[in-house]
Amino acid sequence: MHTILKREQLSEQVFRIRVVAPLIAEARQAGQFVLVQVDTEFGERIPLTIADADAEQGWITLIFQAVGGTTMRLAALQEGDAVPAILGPLGTPTHVEQLGHVVCVCGGIGAAPMYPIAQAMKAAGNRVTIILGARNHDLIILQEEMRSLADDLILVTDDGSAGRKALVTEPLKELCQAPSPPDLVVAIGPPIMMKFAVETTRPFAVRTVVSLNTIMVDGTGMCGGCRVTVGGQTRFVCMDGPEFDGHQVDFENMMKRLQSYKTQEDAARHTCKIGRNP
């Protein structure tokens, strides 16, 4: 039983839950994710990164934005309720090594998957700079956690309501222009942000890893629904990823594939909202 031990609301739409999952907590490594299902009869399976875990106590933490049918229902679960199905840990773990200076660029909810990666990078002896960006102050998550972890934390918002008024790419560019540019950039956030991050680092030839969040069904490499084009080749995000060399990823194609079911999902969200607010 994946009982919810703790539930918090991090921002208007973002929730953090701590759930019992001893085997996953034991096996997981940074960069891995799970597939979550709220209804095992008619529900869909959605990928969520494991944001934190404690193998000893047997729990994992999931952070999600309540924007679709499944995440809204997940958000409606309370402490003591159980998540019906969690499969994982899935995906290839982050390749962690001591490289020197690692810059972690997080956009919005991207801070959630970044946290364990930044932790692992730090533990491996890297200097870690975290660029934490969001549209506005209310959408920033994990600021305290990131601050206590990072050697440097750069906070940016689109509207300047917190930290510097800038897009994440601005401080990223400055870091790349510095006399000793980063040894590695990890960028996680909305596809469009990752795309711009990659374009920012490309001229400086700074290696940039992105973590992709595509549509998934099985998460085991069986369906091919999560496939992306990387360096002209088809790769499966659930098996070969979720992390890839950002300079090789065909973001245009990925973003279009992500939109495949847009109209149907909008309909789902609509019914869900009606169902939620009496």
Add this chain to the structure above:
Amino acid sequence: MSHTTPESLQELAKEQWSSLETQLSECPLTAKQRMAIPQQEMPAQDPAARRTNMDEVTYGYFEEQARVEAERCLQCKNAPCIAGCPVAIDIPRFIRKISEADYSGALAVISETSLLPSICGRVCPQEVQCQEPCTVGKAKKDPFLSVSIGRLERFVADHGGRSVPQVKPETGKKVAIIGSGPAAITAAADIRREGHGVTVFEAFHKPGGVLVYGIPEFRLPKGIVEEELNTLQQMGVEVRTNFLVGRTRTLKDLLEKDGYNAIFIGSGAGLPRFMEIEGENLVGVFAANEYLTRSNLMKAYDRERADTPITRPRKVAVLGGGNVAMDAARTAVRLNAEEVNVIYRRTRTEMPARAEEVDHAEEEGVVFHFLRNPARILGDENGQVRAIEVLKYELGEPDDSGRRRPVAIPGSEYEIEVDTVIVSIGNDSNPLLTTTTPELEVNKRGNIVADESGKTSMDRVWAGGDIVLGAATVILAMGQGRKAAAAINEALLS
């Protein structure tokens, strides 16, 4: 093609049976008389009606039909049909039991060698197995006029009653089964029967393997698979879903940390092959596995209730000629596609799909394009499929297998307008388990290497089904599950 209603098939069979019954009460039939008995047609839903529902297409024989069909069997001494059956079911003996109206007796005969007759009776390619060498078909020079062994098997399975097999006293040993398809179900039942503890680990949220995520409801009702799994659970088999061996826990963990005495791997062939042509990652291109999983397992066809979406295609191209391709094409029909095209490199006679499924697809309006092969998939400005370009082929010199090899006709390409492409050209072995278990020897195609009994290169680990054979059939997977179970039971004795 004309459709005969089930009611009139039953009427007809009633008449045939009553005259046969009188004849039989007078004196035994001669072979010639038996050969003259008309083959019983399978009652099926009207093609126009079934295009719009997911219900099973065929209804199964009426009792009168089964009785008439059983009398077509010549009870051959040499029974060539048995040699054609991958698990050597004693076919004439079970058919004789039908003649005696002893359906549970007939089921008992089948159960001596097969565990899943309600499933195999529906999905086995009988025309290339037991019915291929059947004396009746040979005499009539048409394997499709053989005794309808598969339909009789299904009749028996559906009418023979059910019972939960006896389980011997607990031995205290336990076995882990990876996967829950036909190989796994069979191994689990046979091992549990001997009193060993059995845990089935399945990655999906529902057990059944391809039987639930791949083969659609209209061909194999999920209730039938569920019943098999319920039987397992009633026998005391534990089923753990949402458990991916290799990730949630490794094979080694199961043996060394969790105390399993042996392992059977029946993880199937779940790695979709793509054509590797231009445009394959456009929006609207699916592997059949994805399309079928969305529709079957995730129930996307039930738009009212399911969360998992599926695109509603208008014009579809299905690439391939096997069962998977037929299932994908017929699913698209049921999701209201206006036009479904199957594009296949060879001709109808070479199609690996079950003959009945090809017939059914045709009745449902699927259009076949033989001797055609896709060259590339073309997209519009939004990255969405708009057409597929195909190349014409002709049959050239015979290849090593004796079949005439299709060769491309240069410059013959043309476009077919479609908005959805479903790639159904087969599956390779999923590499997850083998890459996370270096001790397991695999061949160059990624299949686990196993001996006759299913024993792998790893100590205490056996394997069977598609993960060993490459994408094959339900009956072969079942047969391998049986053999491995026997070997595991023997190994656990000592």
